[in-house]
Amino acid sequence: EPEVTQTPSHQVTQMGQEVILRCVPISNHLYFYWYRQILGQKVEFLVSFYNNEISEKSEIFDDQFSVERPDGSNFTLKIRSTKLEDSAMYFCASSEPGQVDYEQYFGPGTRLTVT
Amino acid sequence: LAKTTQPISMDSYEGQEVNITCSHNNIATNDYITWYQQFPSQGPRFIIQGYKTKVTNEVASLFIPADRKSSTLSLPRVSLSDTAVYYCLVGEFSGGYQKVTFGTGTKLQVIP
Numbered sequence: 001e002p003e004v005t006q007t008p009s010h011q012v013t014q015m016g017q018e019v020i021l022r023c024v025p026i027s028n029h030l031y032f033y034w035y036r037q038i039l040g041q042k043v044e045f046l047v048s049f050y051n052n053e054i055s056e057k058s059e060i061f062d063d064q065f066s067v068e069r070p071d072g073s074n075f076t077l078k079i080r081s082t083k084l085e086d087s088a089m090y091f092c093a094s095s096e097p098g099q100v101d102y103e104q105y106f107g108p109g110t111r112l113t114v115t
Numbered sequence: 116l117a118k119t120t121q122p123i124s125m126d127s128y129e130g131q132e133v134n135i136t137c138s139h140n141n142i143a144t145n146d147y148i149t150w151y152q153q154f155p156s157q158g159p160r161f162i163i164q165g166y167k168t169k170v171t172n173e174v175a176s177l178f179i180p181a182d183r184k185s186s187t188l189s190l191p192r193v194s195l196s197d198t199a200v201y202y203c204l205v206g207e208f209s210g211g212y213q214k215v216t217f218g219t220g221t222k223l224q225v226i227p
Contacts, residue, residue: 106158
């Protein structure tokens, strides 16, 4: 079964550093998403991406965040200057072109720890 | 986005049928109801989706009454591996995907 993959599984960084989280969506999917989940809290939507541009973003997705699809397979989330409160599990997801009965396929996540 | 309300937690014995009800009183005409499952330290996984009446797949059933103000996820004969958090999401398909917001979910604990 096809799956979304994410690297690294765990990233530790110091406050103020830039991090790039990587995702490889399922190959025929056209919609891509990033979510985050702070430990013990709910899954929060960050951004959706389609046709090489952001479709929608949440209030969390401020100027410190950016997304990119640098090639035909990768989808990245960059945090320019990390803060302690960015520590969370970050999930990438992808889906087929929007139809009813679709589903978002989530990756295993990257645990980001900011010290 | 329609707000959803679910029980925070539920316990069930192995082999029993589990029903988790979600309330979504302000569901809109174009909204669909989707349920996801999440195991600890893993991403959410799609379970089932519906618009009205009953939907069944190989893992669950989804019951939606005529007024659509609630929905019930039914898991037949649960096992220990069904211990997880279950999320009820409500949203419309717009711009090619379903716009949803995850709530706090229902933490299901299956007991031997």
